[in-house]
Amino acid sequence: MTVCGCVADLCGGKSLQAWQDAGLVLSTTSNEACKLFDAVLTQYATWTNNENLGGIEGCLSKLKAADPNFTMGHVIANGLELIGTGSSVRLNKELDAAMRTMMTLSKSQPLTEREKLHVAALDMFARGQLPKACDLWEQILQSHPTDLLALKFSQDTYFYLGYHIQMRDSVARVYPFWTPDTPLSSYVKGYYSFGLMETNFFDRAEELAHEALALNQTDAWSVHTIAHINEMKAEVKKGLEFMKETEANWKVKILVASLKNPLLAHEYLWLQIAPRCLSSGSMLDVVDNCSMLYRLHLEGVKLGDRWNNVLKLTKKHTKDHVLLFNDVHVLMSSLGAKDHKATEDELKYSPCADHELSLAPSLGLPLCQAFVEFENGNCDKAVDLLYPIRYQLIQIGGSNAQRDVFSQLLIHAALNSKSQAKQNLARCLLRERDVMRPNSPMTERLIRKAAAVHSVA
Template identity: 40%
Template structure:
């Protein structure tokens, strides 16, 4: 892991000069970048939050440092300048600092991108980061933020191509090269280039065995190609490396548990949840951990498994986010938590405020994802929870190919495929049972080695279809 923090001269020598004269601020900026890109907490600087504080104390007028602090706040809280007054004030202060300081064109683009992102315009933000990368292809912050923006909006091809364009300018001796390969591998696997993704991820681990994104990309390769047993063995054998990336470890544990669910090994999956996924979610309280926990429990219930009172521990994590409506992927997972815990009041608040948001705001991310996809998706989950499976199918099936626009990975969004199949199997209408068989035929063609798919096919064949 990168730990030789760069001072002002070192940043300039790297071709990315900073508009600060404080070496301490420059070094702490590097420390924050390292932890963000490497998804870990460095105890030597007190973690990301402490490093940000030290950076700001060293130079309160460090504009690029302010931009980094703001974007991490937005990404970490699932709120933005439209929903949180503190974030709005911080963005306004950052813009004032930009106008009152002589900063580089690259830094100005960063600030403008952060403002766009914080106001919900991720498309324009990504465009500005891409503009930076034309002239500064080694700006890992622009690379990573564009990657995250594409992830949040479901743009897999852009995620792949963004890293592909800058790779020729990098080499294994540069800080974060292994992390860059891990991110590129993820773009490859999300566009179904499995061999290329696996080769790139393994190269990333050769450069940096601790890169959790390379490990993560291999998890996706193994899931999509039906290598569940190999995935379990891989994660078990490399536990001592990726587990050190504590900011992302929960998600790799989630993949480990999902491998077990596909194989029908429910006790093993629950063991991982109880020992690692849930405790980390309750401690960190981050959105990624909430997504992992709610998705895991919902998948198990779709498999007919009793998760006991585990939802009750998670609902308090979901409660602060029922009115966020910033990223649709987050909203639907928070809804899963509300439904799973049988909190009708929170479910109603989420749905009421979501409908209000859709009626009062312009189309999110210029794609209408909340109105065209998010609302019917959430309504389908509520309908199924009320026992109206036919309504759930009729709501979700017409938009199933648009669900990609809510963001996330194919693996994360697969819970919606499983939900649709389950609802179609439970629907009293014959046309939905026929649809379930069609969906399963399609799924089998893509996932030839999935025991879970085979179990669902057996369920469908046991039903009478006219």
């Protein structure tokens, strides 16, 4: 028996016939390839890296060996590179070649309509047309609501786009089809709960997340949802207790995660303030590290050489301009480390049809410039840049909790402004924040600071 066969038997994944029975035909004659495809998809969907199977990387390698011409094998491999790591064909020649190979294969063999749509969606994503890619995945889900790859790729892309309502409703439309006897249905509860949480349906989100955890206590995505709810509601004690109580269930899973599935790993270890980014180099780890350091910086915490350590990783990405969300966090590190050349490079955008770059003039540049003005002591200018776009910043992507650093910057800039009107604005923003997150220690500290500023004035 071949090595591929051993792994396929070990993973117990769906056979060629099983995929057909599920109404999700795969165009290959290799049973091994089908089982390995399932192994990769399962690890991606459940945020695991099964070392017994060789992890996602190992399974992908064996998948290609089992059938080098299996188009959907190329789709999942390229999709994980593009979507899972935030890479770009513009920056990665190997990925560009892999995408070209996939496109050539797709045109040289008969594929189902569903498979053709998968190829087209990934091609759109690679071209920077993220909303159009989501439209194509949604087209798949209308006819094939249990296509987990289409669901997961679209969920992650909606997250990058800041399309939280679409992220929620995409799962809502297919949720009735994920019956308890459907493999991995409990994880779909977790996806749905996250979309509900990001659109402020906290009670329903928490209920679903707990339902998912009752079925599988190691469901890291549902733990993730509950952690976010506790953060958004400023329930600090409850949140810390929950993370501590469930640590044994998610910590091992997260720690063995490969760089192919970092979207959760970075956030859990961020809670532990672990220096993961220095070892992984993953952009998702890097941006959260930058965000943590900048929040501490706003609070007046001395950071020593930490910015210089992070800059060693971010400096090579100052000209990437793949995601605006990444760009502004890279900028934080160059400002923190006082590297003026890296800061200048980060602020240079070229006109492009890419969806993300099309937002640069109206959102990306004003946001980045607000950070620069604040660090240069021009607090009035920072407020003038940031306040008009505060409600549009959801388009930068990320979660509500991640983007909160922009709200904190606006408040600090207004508090430190020389303008009485802007100081008044700071107090208004803090009252607004206190209503949304009552009993938040951070808000209480800033309210006391605002009162001190007022008394001095």
